[in-house]
Structures are given as C-alpha cells and as structure tokens.
Amino acid sequence: MNIIEVTNLTKTFSGINVIDDLSLSIKKGSIYGLLGPNGSGKTTLIRILLGILNYDKGEIFIIKKGMSSKETLKNIGYMPQQSSLYQDLTVFDNIKFFASIYNAEKNINFILDLVELDEIKNKKVSRLSGGMKQRCSLACALVHKPKLLFLDEPTVGVDPLLRAQFWSYFNEISKNNDTTIVVSSHVMDEAEHCDKLALIRFGKLIAEGSVSHLLEKTNSNNLENAFLKLSK
Amino acid sequence: MNLKNIISIVIRILKQFKNDKRTVALFFIVPLIILLLLGYMLLGQSTNLTLGLKNKDKGFLGKEFSNNLLHNKDINIKTENINQLKKDLLSNKIQGYIIFPSNFTNNFLINHTISPNIYLEGSQPQEVQNLLSNINKAYSIKGMKIKESIHYLYGNSKLNILDYFGPAFIGIIVFFLVFLITSVSFLRERSEGTLERLIASPLSKADIVFGYMIAFILLSFVQAVIVLLFSLYVLNMYNIGNILYILIIEFLLTISAVNTGIFLSMFSKTEFQAIQFIPLVIIPQVLLSGIIFTVNTEPPVLKTISNILPLTYAVQGLRIIMIKGKNLNSHTLLLDIIVLIIFSLLMLLGAFLTIKNTIDTN
Numbered sequence: 001m002n003i004i005e006v007t008n009l010t011k012t013f014s015g016i017n018v019i020d021d022l023s024l025s026i027k028k029g030s031i032y033g034l035l036g037p038n039g040s041g042k043t044t045l046i047r048i049l050l051g052i053l054n055y056d057k058g059e060i061f062i063i064k065k066g067m068s069s070k071e072t073l074k075n076i077g078y079m080p081q082q083s084s085l086y087q088d089l090t091v092f093d094n095i096k097f098f099a100s101i102y103n104a105e106k107n108i109n110f111i112l113d114l115v116e117l118d119e120i121k122n123k124k125v126s127r128l129s130g131g132m133k134q135r136c137s138l139a140c141a142l143v144h145k146p147k148l149l150f151l152d153e154p155t156v157g158v159d160p161l162l163r164a165q166f167w168s169y170f171n172e173i174s175k176n177n178d179t180t181i182v183v184s185s186h187v188m189d190e191a192e193h194c195d196k197l198a199l200i201r202f203g204k205l206i207a208e209g210s211v212s213h214l215l216e217k218t219n220s221n222n223l224e225n226a227f228l229k230l231s232k
Numbered sequence: 233m234n235l236k237n238i239i240s241i242v243i244r245i246l247k248q249f250k251n252d253k254r255t256v257a258l259f260f261i262v263p264l265i266i267l268l269l270l271g272y273m274l275l276g277q278s279t280n281l282t283l284g285l286k287n288k289d290k291g292f293l294g295k296e297f298s299n300n301l302l303h304n305k306d307i308n309i310k311t312e313n314i315n316q317l318k319k320d321l322l323s324n325k326i327q328g329y330i331i332f333p334s335n336f337t338n339n340f341l342i343n344h345t346i347s348p349n350i351y352l353e354g355s356q357p358q359e360v361q362n363l364l365s366n367i368n369k370a371y372s373i374k375g376m377k378i379k380e381s382i383h384y385l386y387g388n389s390k391l392n393i394l395d396y397f398g399p400a401f402i403g404i405i406v407f408f409l410v411f412l413i414t415s416v417s418f419l420r421e422r423s424e425g426t427l428e429r430l431i432a433s434p435l436s437k438a439d440i441v442f443g444y445m446i447a448f449i450l451l452s453f454v455q456a457v458i459v460l461l462f463s464l465y466v467l468n469m470y471n472i473g474n475i476l477y478i479l480i481i482e483f484l485l486t487i488s489a490v491n492t493g494i495f496l497s498m499f500s501k502t503e504f505q506a507i508q509f510i511p512l513v514i515i516p517q518v519l520l521s522g523i524i525f526t527v528n529t530e531p532p533v534l535k536t537i538s539n540i541l542p543l544t545y546a547v548q549g550l551r552i553i554m555i556k557g558k559n560l561n562s563h564t565l566l567l568d569i570i571v572l573i574i575f576s577l578l579m580l581l582g583a584f585l586t587i588k589n590t591i592d593t594n
Contacts, residue, residue, distance in 0.1 A: 084425030
C-alpha cells in the first residue's frame, strides 16, 4: 500500500523547472531515499509534499488525503536541513514545544532517551555542538511518533559515528512504529540503508528502484557509477 | 598593522555595500526623504493660531489694542459675541479669546492698570506661550501695569513642555519597541527555519499570528504599565484622565505594532535589513503624527499623510485623555480608538499575508 503518490509534478521558479514532470510512489513502512546532487530538487520536492511550497502542475496524494492538509500534517514529522531550533530555549523546552503542537507531551522522555539527550536536556540549544543540535532536531520531528517522516539531509556535517547512530534510529523507528521515512541525501553510500531510491537530477526522476535493482540495471558495482551512467 | 590588509577590508566592505542595493538606497535616499519632510514641514507650517476677540470697552484703549491685534500677521483674529467664542473654544476652532471689559479704558486712566480677561484652550504650552506673547505685543502703551485674568479650559499655567510631550512619548516608546522586537523575532523565526517547521505542522496561520500577537501583547502590556507608572509617579507627568483609557490606547497601539512588525518582516531577509526599516517607519511617524509639530499646522499634503498614521490617533488620544481628561463620551477619543482598531485589523491582515507569502515564495 502506498502512503505517497506523486504524478507528473512540476514546479517552476523564475521560468526554470526545478521539479520537472516527476512521478513516484512510496510504500507504507519503507525507507525511501531521494538521492541526487545539491540543487537537484530534493528539498523542493519535500517542501511541496509538506505544503510549505505550492506547485504548478501534477497531483499529490499523501496518506490518501491529497496534498498535506492540516489533518494529514498531524501524522507527519519533518526534520529540515538546517537544525531549525529555538536557540535560546533548552533542549527540553524545544522538544516540549513541538510535542505540545501534536498533543504528544507523554512521549518527551521516550524521545530524549532515544536520541540520548536526557543528560543535557536543560542545556540551551545555542550551547550545543552541531551533532547534538541535529539529534535535538530529530527529536522534535519524532516526538509525536509520526506515520510519515521527512528527513532532509539529516546527516550533513555529522561525523561517521553519529551518522551510523542516526541510521540505527531511523531503522528502529521504521521497524517499531511502522513509520515511513523519506530521506534526502547527496551521499551515495547512505543509499544502501534505503529500501527504495529515487535518483533525481535537474528536478527529473532519472531512475527509481532498490539499490540492487539500480546496480543491476546499469551493470555497475556502486551507486555513484550507476548515477553517472543514468545521468548520461 | 598592515596597510594592505586594511585596504583589502575596506574594498571588501565597499563591494558588499555596492552589492546590497537596498542598503545603498536606504543609506543615500532615506536621509534626503527625512530632510525633505522636515524642511517641508518647517517651511510650510501655516499660522493656524486663532484668537477670539470681544471688545466691550467704550473707550479708546480697547479699540487701539483690538486694532493692534487685528494688524498682527502672526495670528488670526476672530471677533464674535462671547457665547460664540465660548463654543469656538470648546470645539478648538479658536485657541483662546480675549475680552476687553467695559471699564478697560477707565481703569487705565484711574489706576494705570489694564485688566483684560483671557480664556485659553491650554492643552498645548507652546500655543499658550505663542498667544500670550502676541497679546503682549498689542499692549502698545509703555509704563502701564498689567493684571491679566487668565482662565484655562484645560491644564493650567503650570502645564509644562513635558506634560505636553509626555503622552506622545508614551505612545512612540510603546510602538517603536514592540514593532522592533516583533519584527526581529519573526524574522529570526524565518531565517532560522523554525517557521518552516511550524508551517509543516498542524498549526494554522491564525495560530501563529495570534500566538505571536498574544505573547507580545502580554509583554508589551507589562512594559506599557511600567512606562505609564514611571511617567506619572516619577516624572510627575500631568494626568487628569482615566488610566484605563490610557491603557486601552496603548493596548491597541501594541496590536498595531506587533502586526506591523510581522508584516514588514516580509520585506526583509536578514536582521540587518529589518533594522533598516526603522528610519522609514519611525522617523516619518515622529515627524508627522503630531508628536513634535501639531498636525493642524502642517501643509495639506503632509496633513493627509498624518491622517493615515496610527500614531497620530494614538498621540491625539493619549493627549486628550491625560491633559483634557476626556472619556468615551468624547467623539474625538472615540474616533481615535476606532481608527486604531481599524489599523490593527489591517495590520493583522498584513501579518496573515506575510505568512501566506512565506509559504508561497519559500
């Protein structure tokens, strides 16, 4: 069963198609990767799916309710590319604020444990390291245990150890909560964690499928080569 | 210290400045706009001071002084019967009137003393001084004793410049600080990405705008009370009005300022750009809303602009409450409050459009 269906989506900025006739479908409970270089349209696509941006043409279905209505958004979590936190509030106050929007205050302690921020929950966000801010940002996106989670380049600027930890969180959430995760990345080796990938370039979908399917299709031994072959 | 390094920094800053078209425009054009406004106001100010005159004296002195007043080009003179003069003073058509009593010349001949009766509107110390000095110019005989009997419709002879400017400054302080803080906070919400997060949540635009409004109203209300108490009890500012009405005006001004702040944050991308709005939003209001110069004496074009500025109504409202002790029975105060409500609603709409625009143009 698909949780997201996008058909012939087009978005134009100043006469340029930043999303160009793009269609894709995402299965419920899966981890779906949007892979492509910087500026390929991944963030724009996520913002359109979240209702932050309008689009010019096409159709979108999310959780079977059309484009993100406020009702649909109750079941969606979003971790933007920049940490997007209130710098002068503590970790706890940031998470509490987002929890209160979704009536999910009861999950605060669980989420603090999950992202291992319990010990520093009373520290102001402005005093945290980049990695800790990312964890706090993830906690804010997860606190209401969403059915669908959008992660926009969640591991940018994160060290390899924390990156591995993040992927273990994502897998845990996906398995335990049956949460569908849509994650964008420009790092090809992260794609291996995804059940299905969309390779995007200049706003166009150049290929869609599992890692093994894409490698087989392009007769490549890694995704970087596969991406280069598909881009030609 | 290395000259080459310093030159590199200078060139870099000038290039940055050149590439920021808005800063270039504000830096060079805003001073000209402000000076133009100021010059136009000062040169174009019309003499709108009108003194009512009733000469009941049968002798030569009342006639002579009346003629002197009529020939004075610095003020307008209106001769009427006393009842009409009383009415005109109440409706502010005249700023005062003078009566030369029937025994005016006789008293002078017997006691070398003149005793005119002067009635002044009194709410503006500058006007009072101006009228009294023009009346004095009319006393063309040297060596006489002057025993004027001066009556004030509002205030008294002790009303000072602070009592007149105080209510206006209460208004501008509240408006300016609330506008600035809201504008920068809302901009930070956008630039740090948290607004995007809020838009992607179940919160509605109304939740966001009203959340901001209520939080800042609460803060500003505390600020308004502190400003008011300080003005009344530390600075001993003159007030014969009901404090509740002062707070109502401050409350409406706060709503306008919060929403103006949100609305104008739409046109800035950085806190630096938001700060650039200060001279554009604040200085014209300080010059045109009757804080320093009275709106009545402004040239017609500027008067039209003054009439659409919220601070004009807030300043007028605060003054008539504090100096004249007016309440909601006063049509002027009621109009001030209605205009402030309308402006608040318009700015509220602007704030909604700002958030919609944030969604559409991200």
